[in-house]
Amino acid sequence: MHPKEDDKAQGPDQQPGEQEQAAERLQVFATRLSRMAHEQVQRRASLETRWLEDYRQYHGEYDPATASRLSQAEGSKVYVNITRNKTNAAEARLQDMLFPTDDRNWAIKPTPVPELDNVEPGEMMQSPGGQPIDKSKLAEAVNREAKKKAAAMQSEIDDQLKEGRFQIKCRDVIHDAALMGTGVVKGPIIVGRVKKRWDTGDDGTSVLTIEEAIEPSVERVDPWDFFPDMSARTVDECEFIFERHLWSKRQLREFARLPGALLEQIRAVVRGGKDSTQIAKDYVNDIRGITGVDSVRNDTKYEVWEYHGPIAKDELIDALSESRQDVDMEQIDELDDEVEAVVFFSGNSVLKVVLNPMDTDDRPYSVFNWETDESAIFGFGIPYLMRQPQVVINAAWRMMLDNAGSSASDIIVANRHLIEPADGKWSSQPGKKKLYYLNDKTRDVREAFASFTIPNHQQELAAIFQMARQLADEETNLPLIAQGEQAAHVTDTSSGMAMLMNSANIVLRRAVKNWDDDITRPTISRFYDWNMQYSDDPSIKGDYSVDARGSGALLVREKQQQNLMAYANLSAGNPELAIRRDWAGLDRELAKALEVPYEQLTRSDGEIQKEREARAQQGDPETQLKMAELQLKQQEAQAKAQRDQADLQLRSQEQQWEQQYKGAQLQSDQEVKLAELALKRGLTMAELEARLQLESSKLEADMQKTAAQLQTQRDTKAAEMTEQQNDRLAREQNMAMGHDSY
Template sequence: MTDQVPDTDQQGEMELAAERLQRFAHRLTRMAHEQVQSRASLEQRWLEDLRQYHGEYDPVTSANLQDSEGSKVFVNITRNKTNAAEARLQDMLFPTDDRNWGIGPTPVPELEGVEPGETAQGPNGEPVDLSQIAEQVKREAKKKARAMQDEIDDQLKEGRYQIKCRDVIHDAALLGTGVIKGPVIVGRTKKRWDTQGGISQLTIEEALEPSAERVDPWDFFPDMSARHIEEAEFIFERHLWTKRQLREFARLPGVLDEQLRSVVKGGKDNSQIAKDHTNDIRAITGVDSINSTNKYEVWEYHGPISKAELLDAFDEAGEQITEEEVDELNDEVEAVVFFSGNNVLKVVLNPMDTEDRPFSVFNWEKDESAMFGFGIPYLMRQPQRVINAAWRMMLDNAGSSASDIIVANRDLIQPADGSWSSQPGKKKLYFLTDKRRNVQEAFASFTIPNHQTEFANIFTMARQLADEETNLPLIAQGEQSDHITQTSSGMAMLMNSANIVLRRAVKNWDDDITRPTISRFYDWNMQYSDDEAIKGDYTVDARGSGALLVREKQQESLLAYANISAGNPEMAIRRDWKGLDRELAKALEVPYEQVTLPDGEIEEKKQQAQEAGDPEMQLKQAEIQLKMQEAQAKAQREQQDFQLRSQQQQWEQQFEAAKLQTEQEKARLEIALKEGITLAQLEQQAGLESQKLEAQMQQTAAKLQTERDKAAAQLTEEQNDRMAREQNMANGWDSYG
């Protein structure tokens, strides 16, 4: 029989536990206060960034301008620069028709239950090495990776991830730092209509799902000694909650009700640690300040706590923890603590087995000495001041030089109406009191020099310095200077050069936001999801920089690549033509789904084309037929050339025969004259020789005719041989008979 603990001892133990919890809350409050003090100078810089973004002077400059009688205008180019940079980065990171991340299997994926060297029995009882079934493992890994990608994509879309990321980009462009938090578990209401028997009924379901949230940089207080989020020993996040939000928080499991009631009884200002800059921001934007607020300051702590502090919080909440779990705890454990003032409201262990904290930080311009970076207003602070000063001087100088300074001698003149002031458009009458003096001696006019050109040069140089210091030229803002070429290729080159700096920002986003955030969602699904079809060995691919190419350049590259692949059979086999078609439509900004037939209709058209004849074979036959026609035309030209050559040779033979006959006649006539005999007698004597010569000439002509016939036969045979080979190749034969 166990001894009963007296009520007094139990009451004393409860008081000691409450005191320990109060000391725990006091320790966290002191740590938070230290981070708030360390960040005070940074907040003053943020306020100055906001004033510059909204076209307001800082308090010191504003007071000085109020004391002077000069111009007080503010030429706000900071807002345009900041908005242009923000919009440009958003357009690069979040294309409207694609994700900027992906999930794929590792290069050597390993499936659960498959060990290297493990064997099993095949269909016929033979041993099979499971680790050698590489292709099957890869296919299964790709299938599961796509399922995991779809699951995370659905979770992010439900939580409006892109909208919140745009807010983070705005924070980074304006203040230099943007923070996103995820996964955080939220209760989401899902509505579904069920129709049975013609009657529709609405079904509402509550589901806890992971989501992502944008964290206001003003409420983000990490370990200020850390230079990167990975180096932070702890992280604080401030919440300014209304009483309604406190009631919703009280419904969560593990909330310490007595501690929460103490916060409500203590009032809204009892737990204030950090200054609320809402009124300062409202004053900058021209909105009236609020004298009182109905917000309670609740802090969320992510970091190590002692084992004793954890056990005290669990005992106070009435939750149980097993001895095995206690033994597994080290001296410090990673936990999440909600507290307000000296009251601990809720303590839970880090829900992630990886002990990753849910925060990711993005800097527009990194600061190597701190976790917080620099925004566009800070980068162009000095050029903005020069621009304002130059513009004020231009206006003051223009006003001063527009009217002359008149000096009058009162001893020589007197106004007719007795007033020395003058009004525009009204004639003024003066009397010369000393007639011995000249009226020119009574008046003198002086003109203040006009320096508009010099001030305009300063203004222009300051604008150029703003482009240089922010690395955001006019071409990156959508504006075009006079010297920029009008050709498409030149414009593409300039746009690509202008994107170099933004490309670095996109890389930073990939490394600091996309990859760690998606990895945490992957870890959460691997740990808590009940769907085994999505679990596997994956890697996260952050591909925000893939959207940085200029669209015109991307279009040209895709078209060129498609043409090269189509002309090379080896490359054509490797291409996913459907995917390439989709990418071309995306680059050309064409609605792919609206201009593409469904898969069923595409298959029907392919079947119809095959029944009508294979288009590829028809094209091949047309090419062969064209080649045959070209070969026939070539043979005809060669035949014509041979006939011309033969005719020319015949003409030459006839000419030689006629020439030989003429020479013979001439020779006989000379001989007859010389010997004093008649030509008939000479022909009788030379008859035998003429017959011999004629026979020789006939023999030569016959020989030439034989050679011509032989050459013509050989040419005809070659033509027939060529045509036969081409016909056999068209039929797919390698030889001919």
């Protein structure tokens, strides 16, 4: 090794013997990686057999052993495929939850105590005018700046994900997880994108400009090509990860153009052919056979492996020397004996070696499981979870068809010694008459035939079929309501439907949280780290955290609408809460919940300001409406008070009339009684008149006393009504003046 200027060495000068030794060491290195990859392939063999069974079940095909047994049994071979419906419903439901059309399922937020890059403490301690800022306001200024930078970082990552079609590829990953149990996302990976831009000059002509930009992107990794450390239970525990690529010669030529590619090794792979690089079996033809597509030969495909894991520093130096790259020897010397690297190899040939591009040494793989297996990285999918109910459903349905066919026609037993068919054939055709000859005329012809009916068990078999369907719902935790089918017990009310849907989403909510923990948070975190490391835009850099909020989209739309409306009404009715609310944001969330185009229905800020100024000149319609309502209430109160006064006077007059009538009637009754008494006792008229006058005086005194009591009651009632009316008017005046009612 001979260092050059600036401690750089361009593929250090080596003697022919040293080059051969380096090439041999690289071959030993590739052989070691190939042996490791082959071990992981063997350890995953049983898992691949299960995946093939999942594919057969999803496409409604029996496994070879069952298909052979059914063909020999000469019975029904029908397959009732409810697995596809279950799998597609679960996949669609999860996609709808994780990727709503009007929102993203992640966000970038500042940490509770953010630290900003490229901002000196002295800059934050001074206002724009140069005056020092109060220390109590420093934290608020830092948080405000951190939020601004976090929003810029979020927009940058969102643009990178959209350019890489993140949502589209994640839908494929969800399909893999629902079908096979495991989905794999890879990112960030560096790709060169061609961008087109039209530039218009001063003369009005437009010129097309094509630029190639190097940006991070994401990819979906086929689980068939993903070979992690099978001794690990999670992707974070993996000592290494292998990924298989099946490349054509054209793809190998494109790979050879990349910096750091070992051209001689790539030529050796092409000369050796496809068979020399084969380590793992390609299951594409097996899947084609299941789906009914003719198999194809992949003789033109070369198996290239991508290794992520630790390698020895000497192996890195040999690869860099072979590729003739500019090497910073001081940086190499500072490395540990083992370094985290990315190695491309095929067979016994190393094609490219680079250090892990991330300073965090994070590997670009994230794994999502539909149903987690605590003992392995790979999980279980919907077909596996409902394997046994599917078997029972198929068996019950075949038995129903076989029993229906057998019980539809009777078994006929004929005595050949008694009868003989006229045409010599014992079989009969429907709709045609059959003639028989009786051989023994001494016997009864009814002894020649006997008919037997096979019992029909359709109801019992149908009960088994329905029970198996219910078991499939329970074992997969996907009820009919979660599949878009309405069960018989579902209520017709919107609130009841919302509650039922929320209950049906409990299991899927766990899957969403697993997605947040296993895919969203680590993937977005790696994009954040990549932008912090490689982006030259200081406006996006800061101390942030990733908020994975896919579970926030789980609320049923109707339930969310009700909650938002109740919250808006509660805030509008309380002045303190009204001050706290962001009404523009609440309006946007209401439009989102109602699924209406907010931007098309909402005025611009300028139009809103003009409307406010016009209302200020004309008077606030809302205030005018409240004043009109108050005046109307006052008029109604006055009218009610007048009606109450009139009713009181009428009742008082009626009481007077009734009292006078009762007094007159009492006087008349007394006169009659006195006359009768005088007749009985023989009193003189003078005595009678004296007694009558005495009784009349007493009666008059009683009547005056009763009238006084009535007058006192009327005066008391009138005073109470007057006091109530005055109190009501005082309250209305206070409210009109903006004061409290009391």
